[in-house]
Amino acid sequence: MTTGPVGFIGLGDMGGPMALRLLDAGKELAVCDTRDAALTPMVAKGAYCAENPTDVANRCEMVLVSLPTPDAVYEVALGQSGLLEGTAINTYVDLSTTGAMMAKTVAAGLGEKGIAVLDSPVSGGILGAESGKLSLMVSGPEVVFEAVRSILEIIGNNLFYIGAEPGLGQTMKLANNFLSATNNIAAAEAMVMGVKGGLDPTVMLNVINASSGRNSATMDKFPRAVVTRTFEKTMKQKLLYKDVRLCLEEAEALGCPMWLGSAVRQFLAYAVSQGTGDDTSVALIKHMERWADIEVGSAATGDKD
Template sequence: MRIGFIGLGVMGAPMARNLQEAKHEIITTLNRSPLPDGIKAEVLDSPADVARACDVVITILPDTPDVERVLMTEGGVLEGMESGKLMIDMSSIGPIETAEMARAFAEKGVDYVDAPVSGGEVGAKNAALTIMCGGSNAAFERAKPLLEVMGKNITLVGDKPGAGQTCKIANQIIVALNIEAVSEALVFASKAGCDPAKVREALMGGFASSKILEVHGERMINRTFDPGFRLKLHQKDLNLALQSARILQVALPNTATAQELMNACAAQGEEDTDHSGLVRALERLANHEIG
């Protein structure tokens, strides 16, 4: 299949490689060059050209305005779409804006699935992403064979576009609060005089065990903050959570706290480091580094 794939970044590049290895042909447009290592793609001038050349377009872009620009403006994907084609947006963006864009595609007879992902760069490379989808069952079934090339846990969350984004926001709330909890625990234990590596080892055998403790706890101890998932992108996701919560009149007090700790890290120039670097905000408050 000829697949339009726009967004060949940290996540998108390995996802596109997996599609390519499954014998799909990749068509793209680039804001920058060259193509990422391992990607062989036909490069066209605009998102509209990509849409005209393909039956399916997949996007994975940083934020809501980026998706709106690529999909909805002059020369965008919508302009090049025809009835019967399929649009899959795998970005993590606002659910309200997603629903609005999906309506515009539906008016042209185009199926739309929002399919944000979780699992980070490692999950993208290993084709082991969790993918949360919103859209009609028919659109989901069309998208599923492609999603299965990129992920393992693929769920249709709701029958309308935007449901996947809502689920991803919930995911990011849980991840952020887990990072904050592990950070607090390791800073506390370390400042009390314990070896944080030994504390982590002990906790991994009990009810406090989690993927965050396993992966990000080790990052915190070893000071390996090269990004798997950039802190500024998690900031963006928590902004979406808090904006949506205001509309829904839902209190998210601990989400707001985690966001403020990420803001403190960003203020120190750490927005492009891994989101596990949230621990450094708590270390500064405690005047104590665990590593």
Template sequence: MSDAKTIAFVGLGSMGLPMATNLVKAGHRVRGFDMREAAMDALAAEGGERPASLAAACEGAGVLVLMVVNAAQARGVLIGAGALAALPEGAHVCLMATCPPDEVATLAAEVAAAGRVFVDCPVSGGVVGAKAGTLTIMAGAATPAFEAVAPVLRVMGDKLYHCGTEPGQGAAVKAINQLLCGVHLAAAGEAMALGQKAGVDTATLLEIVSGSAASSWMLKDRGPRMLMDEPPVTSAVDIFVKDLGIALAAGRAAGMGLPLAAAAHQMFLAESGAGNGALDDSKVVAAYRRLNGIG
């Protein structure tokens, strides 16, 4: 027998922990599970439960939230580690990670075959949105499944969209979102590197283009960090290596070429390959600098 107010939450990272904490504050019984003991302790300090095992977290839970890194980790939790079998019949599995749409659809079929209900619901908004409960959530699921978990999702995000009735459709929208973010960020890096190569004052350049039709959200947010030698890390280079890879996989699955996404992906790969994958994603500008001999 499942309890809709009892939530098993797997993945208490920089986004997962505040998301789970918001669920606790909203009155849900949240059993948080993570490979890191300190992460589970942190949720317990906020009023969450610290289960003895993954199976204990899932027992009787009406909803399992997976805030893991990728589809492989989600499969490992559900199938390899036995979370799916530990959940009650009819429980809802909410996959909130950014994953390739075709892999999401495959996983959804396995969850359905096991008598549980799958909801594809990746998020956008980063750590800031996770803490504030203002994430954008893009769901792909049958309407009854979406409506069943919507109250839980709305605690974590104030912009909830039902993108389609098939699992994988939420993942497709997230992939498109990340395609645009990655291309916009790479374009900003290219522009700022060109300004540096041309010898113009880059701070003035940034002020001009940020206030013109040339601007983008990514330029205004990441541009100032491109002027720093060691910008604070808000999102790593390797995140866009992964997410643009997912966008390209979505393109392949749809039979569509994505030349701009591919070019941007190469620039993030170059920066990661230089040993800087863990640095702030604004450092993609450094890949352009190296390519063009800019000191």
């Protein structure tokens, strides 16, 4: 279905590593981003630097986007100098987390011009993007999914076809990220309580990860980034807040109450209001540590000095 160069728009924490994987696999890329610093490593590997999304869509039949907000996705796809104005594009793949409503809007807008649309949000974090070990939740025409599968397999090793209706992949991603956020925050509360009570954090994680309380936060993020105090390689708090907010908005539109979701959203809104929106999501525990006057680290055994 697609020949020639592939377009890639949005070279942030997730998009940058995904685009680099495509370049390293020998794909010819036309890239676009608002930041020169994000474009430099791509151009150094041979990518064409496009002026705007329309320039990408004039050169490439297949365009992938990885953008931070629904508004950014709308502008890139349907706005002025957007993909809709391009002459070569026939396939659009959205790797962002934008929610089902935006996915349907973009699919309808691009579909009027005969452009096939897949929403394909990803999960696995920055490390997964770097290593090609992402999960992709794809919805849209199955024939289009199969046609671009070989390119998507460079980005992720777990491809799931969710269904033909636009937005189903987004709904799946929002459900997953709600659970991820909840796991992270619940693990932080449990770890702070335990360390405040005299438990060693590493012993706590060993017990939890051999027991029923284990989750992705206790099994990976906390041993790697909290106990070590590096707080690295997880998504920004403001983006996690965006995802949970979108999840609750979709749930409300569907008539599905999410009581716990409201508490998670409120905590994330608080964190962003305190100026930590650009910090990694695994660093959310710092708020709880401050309230409890304790630090969950490799040497933590009681109140911090």
